Amino acid sequence: MGFLKKKIVSWGTSTVKAKYIHMRCIAHILNLVVQDGLKECDSSVKKVREVVRYVRNSPARLKKFRDLADLLGIEQRSSLCLDVPTRWNSTYLMLQSALTYQKVFESCEESDSSFKSDLGDSVPNFMDWESVSSLVELLKCFYDMTIRISGSLYVTANTFFSEISDLYCILNGMVEAGGAVSLMGRNMKAKFEKYWGDIDKMNLMIFFANILDPRDKLEYMPTQINHMYGEKKGKPYYDKVLAGLNELFDDYSVPATSSVSASSVSAAVGSASSVSSVSSVSVGRPQHLLKSQIKKQRLESGSKKKTELDIYLSEAIVEEENSFDILRWWKINAERFPILSKLAMDVLAIPISTVASESAFSTSGRVLDPFRSSLTPKIVEALVCTQDWLRLPNTPLCIEENLEELERFEKELVDGGSGRNFDPTLATIPVMPQHLLKSQIKKQRLESGSKKKTELDIYLSEAIVEEENSFDILRWWKINAERFPILSKLAMDVLAIPISTVASESAFSTSGRVLDPFRSSLTPKIVEALVCTQDWLRLPNTPLCIEENLEELERFEKELVDGGSGRNFDPTLATIPFMWQMAMMKLPPII
Template identity: 60%
Template sequence: MESVGGSGSQPPSQNVEHDMGAEAVEKDTSQQPLPPSVPKKRKEVETRSPVWDHFEKIKNKDNIVVSAVCIYCKKSYKSESKRHGTSTLRNHIMTCLKNPHSKDTRQSLLTFSPAPSSGLTESEGAAGVLGTWVFDQELIRRALCEMIIVDELPFRFVEGQGFRKFILVCCPMFKIPSRWTVSRDILKIYSDERVNLKNFFKTSCQRVSITTDTWTSVQRINYMCITAHFIDHEWKLQKKIISFVPISSHKGEYIAKALESCLLEWGLKSIFSVTVDNASSNDTAIGFLKKKMLSRGSTAVRCKYLHMRCIAHILNLVVQDGLKESDDSVKKVRDSVRYMRSSPARLQKFRELADLIGVEAKNSLVLDVPTRWNSTYLMLHTALLYQKVFEVYEDYDPSFKSDLGGNVPNFLDWEVVEGLVKFLKSFYEMTVRISGSLYVTSNTFFSEVSDLSCILTGLVGAESDSVKAMGMNMRTKFDKYWGDPNKMNFLIFYGNIMDPRDKIEYMPYQFNQLYGDENGKSLFEKVMKDLKELYVDYVTSFPVQSDPVPVEQSVPPTVLSDPVSVGRPQSLLKSQLKKQRLESGELGRKKTELEVYLS
């Protein structure tokens, strides 16, 4: 046992020596200087908070951020990463008065807003007006939708790379919506505008005029469009499309039902007139609509003026009949223009030849639509400017005459075209005047009809047989619609009377020129009688607005102390005249507003 214990353990003296040696080593180690400790370098992490886009970092000598300075108002905040957070900086961004990107900023930015000057649109001649601007996501989004509506842009326009880059430069805070969001926003704008227009028709609008037309698309689908014309609070003419729907047929009963459904949907009861073209189906539709309006309480006097035939359409029919006499010359010019426009090489050669000859016209050749005479006028007017070029082009291109089968316009054809252009110019300008949609044109209709009658009378009495035949055809079509005044809507005459430049001064002479002395006189008396009837109908409906205006009572002449006064003889004469009128009872009768206006 002892041998085993002695062999398995060390003597005590040896253990003591070992412990003392260890202590000596530890003492020697503690007495030696330790090497300096090197701190481990921490990897710099880039700041990820968006608040640093609005602050400038201030660092100490050890490159540690100790404070932040606002780049707008230069206010400083402590911002050590281990002792301070970014909440204070974020709160300052939202309340900084000089931060232009804050939605809730209390101080707006000054800006120059475009204000259109009188008679000009915003795109031309706009003058700067000092205003304020505040970033508003919803307002900019609505303006974007309105731009897409007005400019007829596709919805995917907002997803284009160029538009996104443009917004990033102009307004980085604006979040661009997707095309699906834009489509929903546009539908919401439509619903809001529809409700506003309905309220306006119900509360603020008295009379509305309707224009409607139907057509067939290339898919053989019949469509009908209804436009409302009215005067707004600022006395400006407005037009709004209130219906665009497919219809089963172009028959009058289907047109009438679609028109009635539209008026019921919008709550329109006070319809002033319905302007349609001269199709017989429209006569049936207007007759049906008259019965419906009478059943709703509208007066028979006003319903008498419901049907208005489109004057521009009648003028188009009149000129179309006149062009039938010159179809050969017009066809030759049309074929020549089509030949030039069918090949870019020919058109380039044609332009080079025009420069060589010295033609100063800069207009491009245009091809007409045969069913639209105004486009035919523009084609002939432009081709006439290049008459010399067409005559010389045959020598430079032998295939010109052969491809057209020898039907190249000659000297006589150009003479006919020149006379036709002069003839059509007055009709073209007349069409432009009566087709205006941004201003009232009804006051000029009767004057234009009278002028057209004078022009046709001159054509019928012309010496040239072709011009005379042309005038006869046009006169026949003119008499079909305007030859019988009983078939005309008398609103044409009333609009001319309400024009303060004309009133009834020239109307009797115009009637005599149109329908002869005897018929003209009776027609003028009938127009005045019906006008007074319509006025009485309005007085009954609006008695407060149409009180009779009393004529000024006779004032006794002022007795002046100076017997040689210049005004005394005039006062005496006026007093004598008023005394005679008072004795005859002329001054005792009160005049209506209509009589005062016409006098």
């Protein structure tokens, strides 16, 4: 890992970014944690494993078992499966499927004499099934967590810290439960603390991604860290996370700052030559007197200019919604946070689990099994490509065993191939849960009577936007319309109110400027053509000219005085600018 960091730095990457290139797979660590707990599982699990192995070892026994299940009216939704030592979730699936057929196993014990004679004391009794049922309920929490963190169609980096916090709460509950569960919990917690018990051994991207989730920010993290590491260690750990995030943000700010300064220098050099030609003061947004004084006082008092990160953290969190898309939120707010959005784009793209990628690379292993080992490379390639083409774009990779497909395969193998159609159900994206500690904090705040903030409260609590000549208030509200749907409609109506009638009066007095004493004989169609041509030639962003064109008046007066000098003079076109005259010559006839 040290060699890789040196190599990345030599390629031009900053040392700050190189610190965070190693991210441990949360699914692998969770696998190790649960496996350490299952080492202490009681004899009930071993008995269930033995009876499942006994039934599956013989096709005749398996067929007899299925016939008995049909006789008892048990729907065969899942197949009996054996666990493997390297996958704890296979133990969960084995126990879950065995519980479905509990009555079938009990019936086998009564009706089949060889069943009890072959297994002896390995046949589970009523208390064993009760123990297994409790264990399945416990393991379901870890199984659901594995499914969530192994997703391939949604961002998972922002949930890493919340999942760790939830896991810590679950393990604490197991330790306090007592009995065999307490022993399992202590073993699992020891493994948990080996990897996530010290923040110095963790990749800080775990915390950065959670902060860059606008639904969390720093709302819950201090409480979560104190709960996991204690108040004595929690405060220094929290400060370290904030310092690391500020350091990373500064690292991202350097290229942006240098590019802005370079462009401003070039703009200043380019405009230096044209300064002498400008003699009048440009009409712009002035620095109002009282506002300028307040700004000057704040600068003298030493108030520091807020960065994008400070502004983002000072804003209120976004409300929790199932339809919330974190990437879309950052895309919409990229103009407000140009540097921070790039940082979020890189951080949120980090996968917290290698399950999806490993599943993609092990596709060929699922195509080539002992029953299809003689397939040629081209046929295997065709099968893999067809699987990818038939999969819908929004269908996640199926990382768990498809028990229905295994059941169909086994049944066809026993029956000699019935050839019935099979339509496997598509996996769905799990709904993000309300994490344990976060839910408690929210509940406490609701009980304490903390009022939900309105759009207006959130808007007024945010930092003001920096003064810029290019600032467009209507564009700002358009960009932020999704954040403030009601307030943006209010702003649209209020800001549309004109505070002066000069522009509208100027528009209605256009005909008066076209029809003067020297052009009073123009026909209505010619007047219409002149007004329309004026409007067509004016640029979209050109304001209405509401002051007199002194140069045009001077030229007109001079031509009027020199009108008898013998040169041709058309009084109807005297005050029409040259571009307008050219446009009128090219206009189609008005019918």
